[in-house]
Amino acid sequence: MRIDVVSIFPEYLAALELSLIGRARQDGLLDVRVHDLREFTFDRHRTVDDTPYGGGAGMVMKPEPWALALESIADDAAASGVADRPTLLVPTPSGEVFRQATAAQLAEQQHLVIACGRYEGIDERVFDWASERFDVRLVSLGDYVLNGGEVAALAMVEAVGRLLPGVVGNPHSLVEESHSDGLLEYPVYTKPAQWRGHEVPPILLSGDHGRIASWRREQQLERTRARRPDLLSD
């Protein structure tokens, strides 16, 4: 998979050089390229924003730099044989909520492009224009407002990247995680068995794997009922 990320703060994405995703890039399991939107501006001040039509606070990101950046990425991918029509992911407070199912769906794609907006967002015409060459998806991390798309991009690259073959050491661990089966994950413990007066649940020391599995399932259901009843409603 290839993932291109466009931002006016490319250094924000440096975290993608670390840990599991960083290693996956080094091992050639994942091709992540970060682009500075200002490389696609040509005025003296490298302008990427302007005042909003219709008035209102803040600034809006100009469409042309985005079109040049996205065209450059799509052309480069086509020239290097990435066949798929890229998926353009646009983090925004007004998007579909990004869930584990979204990550799983995106992990099947060949090419993702993430457009990290800032200010009050990107000129809407960019998404209409982009829909000719991209499958455009506006996505929200949740019902809270960030200052830009970079944090969402980091989260999405990690959530998708870790699902790719070979990225996570033990693929079985992906199966038992929160949301992978629609429930929250069970509590985990490690040594020592007694710690500051707190014990590990004795069932986990029993060696009875059948009863341990049942106990863990019950813990998942109990936690989900208590913390995320919405996951049980549909």
Ligand SMILES: N#Cc1ccccc1Cn1ccc2ccc(-c3cc(N)[nH]n3)cc21
């Ligand atoms: N757009 C916008 C906007 C609209 C109102 C107030 C502040 C902003 C700032 N902003 C600019 C880019 C951008 C990208 C993603 C988010 C974002 C995603 C989630 N889930 N929360 N916030 C916010 C972003």
